[in-house]
Amino acid sequence: MGLTEENMSRKAIERGMDFGRDQGEPLVALMGNPNVGKSTIFNCLTKMNQHTGNWPGKTVSIASGQFTYKGKLYRITDLPGTYSLLGRSAEEEVAVDFLRYGKAECVVIVCDATCLERNLIQVLQVMELTDRIIVCVNLLDEAEKKHIEIDLSRLERELGVPVIGTSASNGTGVEKLQSTVRQMVEGFCVCRPKRVSEMEEDASLHSMCKERHLWEADAAAPLFVHRAEQLAAMVSNGAGGYTAREARIDRILTGRRTALPILFAMLLVVFWITIVGANYPSSMLQTLFDWIGGWMRKAAVAASLPWWLQGVLLDGIWATVARVVAVMLPPMAIFFPLFTLLEDLGFLPRIAYVLDHRFSKCGACGKQALSMCMGFGCNAAGVIGCRIIDSARERLIAILTNALVPCNGRFPALIMLITIFLSQHHGAPMTALLLAGFVVLSVVVTFAASWLLHKTVLRGTPTSFVLELPPFRKPKVGEVLVRSFLDRTFFVLKRAVLVAAPAGFVLWCVSNIAVGDTTLMLWLAGILEPMGRIMGMSGVVLLAFILGFPANELILPIILMILGGGTVISGEVGHDAARTILMQAGWGRETALCTILFFLFHWPCSTTCLTIYKETRSLKWTLWSIFLPTAVGVLLCVGVHLLI
């Protein structure tokens, strides 16, 4: 199998070492258990001066940023959340490798004040490895709500390292954290960590320490747990526990009868908001671009540019970019922040919890539900997210099936096709319902494909599954929405320029280069026509899917470009223009249905393929990940075509 622990770890080390200093600024590493608000602290410190991932929140790869304090620049690295230091999963290895070889000037361990005891276990383990530790007890505001008090100065005395209390969600204590980091980096702060290995009098354990680090020995693990228990009892008046309110929410959200209907309703609401919200900005953008396009055309004529240059620039590049942005940006920029919000609420792990039983029946891991949800945002992010799955076999199942759920780049096309052909007389709620139906279909196919892989090429027994269900946290709605909206807008715009512009160029070329008495495009479409017919579509649509390989957002604009002859139909905007073009090309419900199905199930985009190759380091599995969804799509389309 291509996905061995060995090459995962080699990659992990490379990744860990990537974030060496650029200009010799001090390096600060941020670590801690998952769900302790590490990323919030990171955002607080860096104030958006960072590389944001495609899927915010869940840190699966190392994020790096900078902050300036008192005129000095610090580089800060957000390590993946881990429970342990004994690198058995890829992300734990990243964290340990970083501690050992990254030579951070300072390690900040973030703890959850409502669950201090468990968090201290890791603090004690990290103290075995390094002196330069700052313990940051976060979520103090939440602890206060649960009537938990923590004696920070006592904890500092008992641990022998600086302890800072913060509530990152409102910024309390972050300034103090920065000044402590500064003191530690400049050597004004001497730590004498009270290590468990030094406190233990047991001779047999001492001999164990000589050979390896104490924390690595399985037999020694209970010592850390006992010490953490002892410390927590000294400094805090109890753990958060499980409030009656949380229990009530969980009973409804993950209850026997209510869990799946609520999941479906949640999808419905998210889609409905996306569909309704996207209409208006979409047509506004289209009008704006039409106006700019007309103006540029006049300018081009006035400057008497040669016909081919006009064609490449305006009919090729500009028209494609404008379509991608106008049609695809608004739904993407609305859907993505909504999903981020669900993640921040602590809802996604509960989906994994509810669906785990079904996944285990398919020989897969419940955490696949999480990577699947990330896939709704972006399949490439979903594939990277599969790292949270420990077993190599289950991880591979999750990677190969990830592209079976529609990503953010495919939703706008699905919405448009459903609106035009399937729900034209029933309005937005019906569109949302149908879209949710298609998403449920994609999830069902994911289960079926996982089961098939489990029974054929990836046989094996399901392994163990442990998942923490984080407490429900009220996300900072405004900030999350604005930030991920801006992120997404920026991301789509960047991609539109990088991917759509070259695609527009290629598109113009193939539609203008002559082969015999026809154009290259029609010639290619002619070759694909029989295949397209069998699948209930046409050669043009298949060609668009192939040309749209760089990005799924391109496919529908390309179809419209080819069928509409690249001309902008004045007076009609958004869905109306698309409807006219598609109706004129003779599309019916069957064509639309087959196209929708093929949208759901076809090869992953180039970025995702590349990511799969990077994650599996295997051409074989990358080809499998292309073959699997394509086979599903072809079979379904042919089936629909034969039945209707």
Place this chain on the structure above:
Amino acid sequence: MKQYVGMDELQIGEEGVVHRIELCGTFQRRIQDLGLIHGTTVQCIHQSPCGDPIAYLIRGAIIAMRNSDAKHIIVQVGGELCGPDRREYESKSN
């Protein structure tokens, strides 16, 4: 009355103290890092729709575990809920 059962057999709301962990390797280490060792109190708090996995309250955090794993963690229910090892350790360190 003391009784020893698999952790998956705890009723919702019922507490138990870990008596023995019949697991080894990675998984044992993983649950140790969550603070689940001999003498730890666990409480079953919730069942997922299919009754598997089950969510437990362990040291203030909610942890979901499959029944096939949880049955290897033997807990003591009833009687005085305090692990002997823990008392011993506390008396030693005080």
